[in-house]
Amino acid sequence: MRKPALFLALAVVIAALIWLIGRNPPDLDMLREQLIDLDAWRVERPLLVAALFFAAYVAVTALSLPLAVWMTLAAGALFGFGWGLVLVSFASTIGATLAFLAARYLLSDWVHGRFGNRLQAIDEGMTRDGAFYLFTLRLIPAVPFFAINLLMGLTPIKAWVFYLVSQIGMLAGTAVYVNAGTQLAQLESLSGILSPPLILSFLLLGFFPWIAKFALRLVKRRRAHAGWSRPARYDRNLVVIGAGAAGLVSAYIAAAVKAKVTLVESHKMGGDCLNYGCVPSKALIRSAKLAHQMRHADRYGLAATRPEFSFRGIFERIQAVIAAIEPHDSVARYEGLGVDVRRGHARLIDPWTVQITDDAGNAERLTTRAVILATGAAPFVPPLPGLDAVGYLTSDTLWEEMAQREAGPKRLVVLGGGPIGCELAQSFARLGSEVTQVEMLPRLLIREDEEVSALVKASMEADGVTVLTGHRARACGITDGEKWIEVEAGGKTRRIAFDDLLVAVGRAARLDGYGLEELGIPTGKVIETNEYLETLYPNILAAGDAAGPFQFTHTAAHQAWFATVNALFGKFKRFRADYRVIPWATFTDPEIARVGLNEAEARERKIPYEITRYGIDDLDRAIADAAAQGFVKVLTRPGKDEILGVTIAGEHAGDLIAEFVFAMKQGHGLGKILSTIHIYPTLAEANKFAAGEWRKAHVNPTALRLLERFHAWRRG
Template identity: 65%
Template sequence: MKKIMVISVITLLVILIYAFDIQAYLSVDGLKHSVSQLEMWRVERPLLVGALFFSLYILIALLSLPGAAVMTIGAGALFGLLWGSIIASFASSIGATLAFLLSRYLLRDVVQNRFDKQLTAINAGMAKDGLLYLFALRLVPIFPFFLINLLMGLTTIRTRDYYWVSQLGMLAGTLVYVNAGTQLIRLTSLSEIMSPALLASFALLGVFPMMAKYVVKYLERRRVYARWSEPEKFDRNLIVIGGGAAGLVTSYIAAAVKAKVTLVEAHKMGGDCLNYGCVPSKAIIKSARLAHTIRHGEHYGLENLTPTFSFRNVMARVHEVIRHVAPHDSIERYTRLGVEVLEGYATIIDPWTVEIKLNNGGTQRLTTRSIVIATGARPVVPPLPGLEEVGYLTSDTMWRELAKLDAPPARLVILGGGPIGCELSQSFARLGSQVTQVEMASRIMIREDEDVSALARDALTRDGVLVLTEHKALRCEKEGERKFIVLEHKNIELRIEFDVLLCAVGRAARLSGYGLEALGIETQRTVITNDYLETLYPNIFAAGDVAGPYQFTHTAGHQAWYAAVNALFGDFKRFKVDYSVVPWATFIDPEVARVGLNEQDAREKGIPYEITRFGLADLDRAIADGTTHGFIKVLTVPGKDRILGVTIVGEHAADLLAEFVLAMKHRLGLNQILGTIHTYPTLSEANKYVAGEWKRQHAPQRILNWLARYHSWKRGA
């Protein structure tokens, strides 16, 4: 009842304001027409007029009526710069605080209870940086202040803090508007429009948001760096920690623009991709695929043969591929490019100082303008009882350890149904291992659509992989030399013997040992950054796997450009990282490649879509190559050819995807793809055919019916 009464009173006040046509005065024209009369009243009864103006301003702010800016201008016109600023400043702050309290009284409990989980992060952020955020909003007069009052009332910010921050934050903008009012209202002729005082007022109104932006940035920087002393000069422009994809590209760009840059790498240049991930896995996938082709020669009119090979030679080739690619990422190459490369472990001492414990002994300290953290990620090892006793491999250790074997593992268990687990499961099955793949979720490749997961599972099963979904690993056991893993499925335990256990359940960012904790740089699963890849400190950035949100080599390189440019030139212009078009692929056979939304993403986000699908069984080149398993699935805006996302399953899917990535990046639709000549016979024609399928589904039937009649008439029928 109390809330109903409050709402009733507010409604009545609004009705009265409009009934007495008070809103007519809340415009510059209305104020100009009445300013002479108002000035006469002010001269006769200054205190009364001042009190009424003050009260009306508070009421307008409280009720969130349009006209607060006009009232501020009017304060300048009626009371001059000094008293007008005092009246407008206090009236606006009091009114805003009352509106804030009103929102809190009527809405906060309902909203907090209804959206408790969603607001947890917001409440935590407000508790940490709410006052600075409020101050930043108050500095920009063009931002709708009634929205600030309404939304801030839903948070946990204290009333007294809200008042004084609002008072302080709105003061500068109030002065600008009051000053404009002292000039604008007093025009008597058009020639006075060019007066210096009025031009200065308009100039202040234009540049104030920009000035406010720099003020906020300065205050935030001062708060963040308060406990540190900045060096007077710096040894380097940029120090990059980590020699993987992100670190290499960042340092390369810095050297290219003639910055003095140091790259610190503790272990192997090239990072995970070169040494443990992309390069070795693709090498063994190729060998396994060739073995598979030999084994199924009849598919191409040849004889089925059992491939004979030395597993040691296969693994030797993997390491030879790594050695062949390694010079691209080597210390020698980057030194020639102008990058100083130091081998050692880096620790950030303060926002401008990095200490490097060199691998060859000794310690070096360097000061730098900016730092980029590109420390990558490491394999996650599940906390299974008995795991250490039975022994296990990860993607970081498997290439070294398996190279010691004369034959592939006879019985291989792979934990994980993601891309890494699927690629290695299929490869080792094709090389002769008895592979059991264990996934706790309901299906493998859980980030893909269900039809994609099903096709991937069928492909792995055909190659001999025993895929166990909805199986939870409980523990490992050892009996003499025999090793077992115990799984649970629907409350039933299953015991599987193995020779080698490979953990492929994901990768976690490397966060420890770099001094992040001492500096207060926030980390969760990754280093927390803003849209510019800045951490808590605007001169310390993070890029690659350690920053997320994707763990792909190509996104690490993509982020590296933003990290380098923002670190070196952020004082002039900063760039937000663009994640709008991110492709990725899983290199099983058939390959799975995707960019943008798939069906399950679109459903979760509530985005309407249409599906166009083309099966590779109808593609001439796929038929000739015997690679008809797969399809292209395109999601588009309903009724339009704008691409929301593409999933391709098939031979060379990752290569075929590039055309759609380009189209999405540059906002080209399916009509443009359809109108592009594609070489015959190639797999790339599938892209054109799926565009043609979309066109057929959206053919203008009414026009086609009229055309049929026209042609019939032309035949004389």
Template identity: 55%
Template structure:
């Protein structure tokens, strides 16, 4: 705690204790007020401004210090100043005193509480930012809750100070008016029970829940406004219609069927979506074959001589398709039909908030039918982003969608993009035998990753022969003597004549046989009725924390909704979207993104969970870094894969995990232990105390915990322990 905070705390404690030590609270009683009423009334007649000001200051101080007696002061305001002036004084004095108590709690304890319990308070903080005014108003309107407790507790949350003040001013007004009015009849009051009855408390309680009722009414009005102009069916064919049978759509339909809802799943292309057909599955199958070729070429260093390694690319692609075929039954129409899902294969179009048209081709004829449903989930995924480069239409370019139709290995492959997809496929094709040139407009690959992470990966990709062109911005494509060429603007940092650094650029030509566009993905938000219906979009389908669109019964999840384009996040979101769609308004859940892992499947793999170091710096979040060199790990040395490191970010002086980054063999598998630890609040001490099998790569997790422990050893205690052992030897 800082000196300023400690000083303020001491002053508050001293004033609080003094009030009782000098028995000042005796004046804040009903008997004393009634006894002194005539004197106080006369003083107000003689010195109106002075008495009003002194009474105001005493009221503010009493409330700010949370002293008992605010009720008596409110009665006194009515008894001395009358209803009008008394209400004015008590209302503003009570609000100002509460505000000072709030600010004191916030200044002294807020940072400490948020730092110590911030992760557990995340949901509360979000709720206060979103609905704090409603919660506070409800509490202020119900006199059952001690106001001083509300002041202090609210100071520990993230509610805005101005919101706290004006809501307190409004919320306490009615209760204050009751007591001030009672104070005007002070002679008839023998106890506080005469002021407020059980019936009146009941009325306050009903009034207190009014903001919540108002919130529900506003939600109802919002729903009515969203549905204005559309006729809701009297009954529905389905509880849920899911558009898109990728990861998000499949999980949504699966959950709906599991809880016995009537659900229809619509897919216009292939079941399984991008992940099965053009994304995760084929790319990992290709990476596996590429690694086999790479290991075969390098096996001689271990004494295994396999001769010249050749790659039959057609067979490689057949192997990839075979893997897809083996996994297809998991996502097939037959499987989902058996689970209880009605599967429709065709084009879906949302024609009203409760109606979806499906157009399918049946025996060469186009047929359209309309399905009514209580709720809809949009899970239409994303597609490769292909900028409109000049001359691109003259080039037979590839994307992550069309790549899998190749039957001949490109001799020279140009890869545009330095993200995860670009890096994975660059390495795969280089290992299969292409000469890969990877072009990235930024100063390094994998922009969201830490610089040291990127350095480890770039060094390995370069060592394998990939020609990495950083600071190269693709401009256009041209044909030179029948050869495809990329014209790129290269930015170079040269020292000018006057010794001042200046960025200069020049155009360079990069010839290629095939070009792979790997510049990210864009959500599929057009072509199925969103624009006509008025569903709000902003690059992605706009959703709230429940994954609702601006139509409360229409949800979106997966790549089409963002913010993460990851298969496991799509599945994660699908649970929230489907449960909310099926059980709202009776029960809803806000999507939780607190612990999201992500992996790039290059060699070495790059795996993350929580904050990266550059994210922590950007957020100005204090952290400590602990690293362990995988090059020192016995199993990695035995496997000839001793390359990479484990980097852990923790809170300063504590073993609480903020983030983990692993570069190395099987990094994605090693990460799982940290994902579990972060999800359930397990620190490095417990990881260190867990037995890990020897020799395994997972021991790296224990060793990095050991590095942290050594760095945070209690040196003073160890000094005394050393003395203790010296004494025992004497």
């Protein structure tokens, strides 16, 4: 409370001084009269007068008093142009820096606590380009001097950077006023100092850094394209390679703004999500959950029963689900939107030329101003000895293989304990398979908190999955016609027999065969891009799984907007990809959803936090639905309701997290969620009750005691 009180006291003092100055505002005649006495004193004691003048100027600028212009004129009149410029330049910069530091000390914490995430983009921009913006503002005299000092104090720009940039940036404007002071006798008004041509010159000077930055970008683009022959004209504005989530959204946006765009897909429209990932896996999870509920129907007051089904029937349903969604991503739909859709393999020939080869081997080359690489990812298959000999399934090949079978695998080994491995292991176990899950890390879902991993593991084991964490796969083989995998833990090895092996250890970006190496585009695990999603060549961008850092359909679509806008309009305005609020979910039972930080990440980054937790076992709707397990866990800044991250474990967690995603994106705290009406009885009330738990933990006990006395007094 001392900082706000000190700020208030200082504001009152400054307001009083400004009021006193306003009662008798200075003018040129008053300045000339004061200078007569000062000039005589200066002749007698030049160093003392200079020192006192310097100190007074520092105080005036530090307190943001409206006297700086008059003192600058006085400096020119008293000390001449040279010494006057030196005195004012250093005094004004020191005073500005003191005002900057005062604003930072007194206001920065309060402002960031009040507005939270809404300032994050500004803070990131100032950390990266603060010196550039400050220099521009210092060159434009129309921007108030004191406002720059105070507002910059609320940003993360370093104090020494602020000082140096201010020292240089204010020099030109200071020189103009000091020079005017040397001619004070001829000056009739302040308006005569800044003539229209001089104001225009300052404005041009202020815009010069932006012009220089634009010119540097052009030079960089030309340097990147050096050695390549640019086409005289282009067949397309944009070519998008890959028709998954990122590619489809990119093509959609380009067509919507009337760009001529070609979308190239070598396999199936809709990419992995529609055909092998999100859609079929969720359809499988739903069937498996229903089978589980039938076995445990006594929880709902019904007779438990053993579900009867064929795997072929379940997987026919999955194909029907894909077929129902397929029109959303179809060639016909996108051609109707104005997209030129091509089936074939695309390869970069040069930065502006894409060669498309169809299944018959016919090749066509298109020139384009920009390219977006949305090539996606494929299951990663580890170099495990004997793996090819025993045969294996992946999340890509699983669906067609199982659709041919009447019964599922009797003994299934799932290699991998990430989201895909956990979802599929639990589903197959619920459909009657004997499932063993092998994970070399110490726990499942390693990116989540330990309690989340423990909850998922317990649930999967309750469904019959044998979970082997801390076990490394060593080799596969066949002995007497029986397939096996050898795993090692604690220096001991064992063999696990299986009928089918599902490899789900992660996904790797598709990078080969697109001409990236020939063009020298750097790649690691993904295509290397900058914050604008540009590769080595600014007109070639990447989005989705191929670009990273996230492998989610929703982040691929999110990146596609930035990539497309930068590809089409990047010469005029570019946008940095925004990863501040990225949610995700793992669709096990219970579901796990998260946005922002969890405890493990907060500790690793040494970010102070508080935990608020609400157990879903206390929620009326969850009890009624026999789904009373899980929790809502919220991380906030200590003493504040600003949300740093949320983890939800429980029924429909992937749906419930949306309220927190919105709150974080818009900078709303838990207080806003608590004050929002939620329908009773719904699972969404868990979010409000979590906010209520935070409020109860932050009630002021002194205020409660005063209220108790007040009510006692009211009773008489």
